[in-house]
Amino acid sequence: MLEFKIEEEKCIECALCAQDCPVSIIEMKPKPIIRKEREHNCLKCQHCLAICPTAALSILGKKPEDSISVKGEMPKAESLSRMIKTRRSIRKYKKEDLDQELIQELLEIAAYAPTGHNDNAVLISLIDNRTDLHLFREKIYDAIKQAKKNGTLPKQHDLLAYFQRVWENNGIDILFRDAPHVVIATAPAADASPMADCMISLSYFELMANTKGVGTLWNGLIKWVLDDIAPELRTSLGIPEDHLTGYVMLFGKPAVKYARGIQSEGLQVNKIKMK
Known part of the structure; x- marks a missing residue:
């Protein structure tokens, strides 16, 4: 059982979950559903849970409120x-x-x-x-x-x-x-x-x-x-x-401390051009 659940009052029918599903098993009817005969195709990647903008979707017993938000600080490039x-x-x-x-x-x-x-x-x-x-x-x-x-x-x-x-x-x-x-x-x-x-x-x-x-x-x-x-x-x-x-x-724990990085010998790249 995938335990694919939608909180209907939160769902805005944006279809992002269906569009992002790698195996295209989510359908809009008009809310998202996964037909029972297609559940075995699920990769359990949780992309549908991750992409839902209103936290309306849960799957595999995992709830959106238990996931880490992407709104926090990210490392600078x-x-x-x-x-x-x-x-x-x-x-x-x-x-x-x-x-x-x-x-x-x-x-x-x-x-x-x-x-x-x-x-x-x-x-x-x-x-x-x-x-x-x-x-x-x-x-x-x-x-x-x-x-x-x-x-x-x-x-x-x-x-x-x-x-x-x-x-x-x-x-x-x-x-x-x-x-x-x-x-x-x-x-x-x-x-x-x-x-x-x-x-x-x-x-x-x-x-x-x-x-x-x-x-x-x-x-x-x-x-x-x-x-x-x-x-x-x-x-x-x-x-x-x-x-x-x-x-x-x-x-x-390191017993040595380096003062600087090394100087790379260079990147080897093979740029492919199809003919």
Whole structure:
């Protein structure tokens, strides 16, 4: 049941909901309706709820008064551009956990990321404290060491064996950079665009993290271990078997502060002209 409801005294019959519906299942009779036989086509995108100018429409049990209004302050283009251009990957972290409320706020922002076919199936697996992070780190380094010993370490990942030795012999943590927290974004392989969905979700997470002074690091090295060296670790983390690993991100309070952004090497654009 879509629970598509119209408060008739508020509805002005503007038809914006019908015009904006991606699958065109809303009809004007003269108020908006969705015929029962067409309900299964709904993407559950809530565009109809979002576009209604008089807050007359609710759907999926969601009411307009519970949504965030677009009338509040929005970031200026210059400020957003500056934040993006001065963002840096953080590889030095303070040895302290973030507040749980802050972590929850970042996760909730990630939930607003768009997904292919509106699947909304990205799973964020979170390690929110340094104690569990240290245990996870040991499992990752042990898996690399064991794979090298058994001769099962993929040749393209030989560098990981070096990182493992540096950790074992010198206590230098190249893989985790002593970060206190990690998130792993995964999604069902059968979804429309699982890898892209994960990357977009983590991008939302990272943008919000930067506004809060939280440092992040996209970490493909740990993804290699989870995908190619010790996929059994995914099970121990509670990641479903049918999920693909989108990416891994470290985060925490930065122990380094940058004075300026870098100078980009330039944008590569292929302008298409159809013949």
